[in-house]
Amino acid sequence: MIFIKLNKENNSTYIYQQIYEELKKGILGQKMISNEKLPSKRNLAEQLNVSINSVSNAYEQLLAEGYIYTIERKGYYVENITEFINQQDTVKPNLPSDLKEHASHKEGWLSLSHMTADVSMFPFKEWLKCQNKAVKNHKQELSEIAHPQGPYIVRETIARMIALTRGVMCEPEQIVIGTGTQPLIRQLMDVQRNDTRVAIENPGYFRIYQLLKSMNYDVSPAPLDEKGININKVEEIDPNFLFITPSHQFPTGIIMPISRRIELLNWAALSNDRYIVEDDYDSEFKYGTDNIPSLQSLDRNQRVIYTGTFSKTLLPGFRISYMVLPPNLLRVYKKYYSSWIQGSNSFTLYTLHYFIKSEAYARHIKRMNHHYEMKRKNLIKQLRLRFQDGITIKNIPAGLHFLAEFKTERGYEEIEARAKQEQLEIYTIKRFMLKGVTEYNKLELVIGFASIQNEDINEAVDRLYRIMK
Template sequence: MLEIILSDSKKSTYKYRQIYEILKEKIISGQLPKDYKLPSKRELAKDLAISINSVATAYEQLIAEGYVYALEKKGYYIVELNAFKQEHSNREKLKESLIESKKHKEYKYSLSHMTTNSLHFPHKKWISFQRQVIKYHQYEISQLSHPQGPIEVREAIRDLVKITRGINCYAEQIIIGTGTQPLIDQLVGLFKSDIKAGIENPGYARVRDMLIDKGINVAEIPLDNHGVDIKTIKKENPTLQFLTPSHQFPTGTIMPISRRIDLLNWASEKENRYIVEDDYDSEFKYGTDNIPSLHSLDKNDKVIYIGTFSKTLLPSLRMTYMILPLHLLELYKAKHKNWLQGNNSIQLYTLKYFIESGEYSRHVKKMNLYYENNRTALISSLKKYFKDKVAIADIPAGLHFTAKFKTQKSYDEIKTSAEQYSLELYDMRRFSTDYVSNDDEWKKYVLGFASLDIDEIDNIVKILYKAIFE
């Protein structure tokens, strides 16, 4: 006799699901042999004191998955299954190093360069534009988007960068992606595998590591007071030279026009030679107008421009874009014609409305003032508490700056102290491949101020002082 025991516990699943699971296990384990006839739906429903519909639903699921077959007017029978080959009696256990916490590590205080201020994001206005998208773009959001993103959104970005960054391009040249790394991954796929990439050192470690992992020959290009060292670039002769000219990451250096001209001239001297301009936070400049993009000076289609909305809006929106020279665009379309656009179409169309309505420009202007006040307050507080034990690279741009602290403590000791005070803090070792000595009495840090509340800055600086000296 077929034994099925159902649970009435509130935590248990639906009755049909319990029947399905019990029968499936009996079939897989071999307890029910092939062609075994199951009780009729009415018979099993009566035995279990449940509805016929519950039994019918369970049987139909078993039939759909291939465990059971039905013969008209005869009943339901078990399908013949081969036994599973079990080389191990138990599944491999998850290694401790692979176990993920359900909760991200949260710091009480943060001087991270990666954050923005979500409290001042215009959530209500963004949501109102989302409603418009859902109302007026039902067709567009129900379809797969163009591989480069909807053309209407790219047109809005085209108009924006023309005004804010001096860039003249076609909307067709713009490729929207979910971040800088995915776009760069697509970009390097347009070139031969033996290319060389020049990376600023110190610089954006995530891109450097990604390129190395892809097997690309990476040349570390040192910096001077004007940005990347042009002599080293000429010596290494990279195919792609990655730059952050408007606010070098992480040192903050703003590249002067003389160095920009030298780099553009270098790129124009050889056919297969390009500059990748990562313009990650150029919207924020204090005291003077924004620095024009390197792309705006390019007359020979040698600059590949990458911009992002992660700093001006929210990092979690994952909206970045790349502007390709026209001859590379042809290669891109041939190479990635089957690419599926990864961005959320509702968010992309919301961005279009946000830009075209003028809300984006108003938000950036508002945040520029907010961040400038934060930056000024943080520098003032650092000078007040650290006095001659701090040296600040006071470059009025972006959402972070670097500072050196005169201390006998090692980087690791400072990191441990910062963790004890629940302070998020990043030192220069994260960004440089050069050896950073603990013996150097000046320890260098990258200090972000975007997520700070101006009223808490003094208290955070006091905690930073304790972490570095106590």
């Protein structure tokens, strides 16, 4: 006889589930030996005063999971199951405290982050209209696995757009769509030689630096001068891949002049194993001037790999980025990734296609350029009024952030701690220094203004003043 305790008043669990759990516990706990015959469904149902269906469902689940086996016309038997080593009483492990996460509560916080967008201005109604078009016109495609580089029609639309707005010269076949710049760079670098040398701007994009280091590449941070990355240092390092942000250097904001662009392109053209990776992350936003053409638009030797993203212009949560590969690298890419499953959401990509095609995207960019320009001016004005001669702002009219230098006796760690107390999200230059950071009587912040609302700017500046004083 099998002793099973059922709680028939428990409405949250079916009877068959209770029988299943009790039998499973007995089998795993070695209370029921291997090859032991179980009671017939009828006998166990009578013993427990339940329906035969309840017992039958429990047996079938145990059979499906391999806890028991059946012999035709003889019944059900306990399977010979290997005993757990160091079996604990509880199935649920205790997660170490250093791995635990806590839901973030941002109530009361204000943000001067460079990584966000202004969701209050996003044209959701127009986006939803484009979603409806995607459903209407692409039902079949949505039921299939997309091309490894993304749907051709979407790549075609992106190719046309960046040709018009950034001067990028490419065919749709050269575009690879991904869920972010990091995953795309990982794909690109995964197929390179182990002895590949890499150089990256310092200060620069720490996530890419960290990624390349984790892939065991020889990565050298290269310093900046007033024109962007230092060409003499680049020649000294002699990298195979050079990562730069020429249209709006991250995080200093420097716009690389034509003289330095030509120097870099000439340097890359002198060897067949030199490439420049151009990260054009927020080039859509220029204030008071036209857009600066991309470095790729000047390249006549297929040495530039262009990367762009919709995280700044749309919403970061959409996770849509892309890179444009020169033909020789495209051939290598196709060889290694012909079986790759495209990670981006096809529904979102087709929606983006119609959002661009309908010119809703262009209207959105125009609207956001004006909105961000006004917000940026207001923030800079309030910072100067509050800090007077205690602040120096590198006022380069581009992008969604600017660099500000503060006179203060406080160090970076203290400033970061005080910012938490004031519930103000800030990022110091320390985060982006790939090698070394100086701490004198000044401190630099990378100040973003995309998500801060105009009505909160004065309060954010007041909090920042209290942090620095």
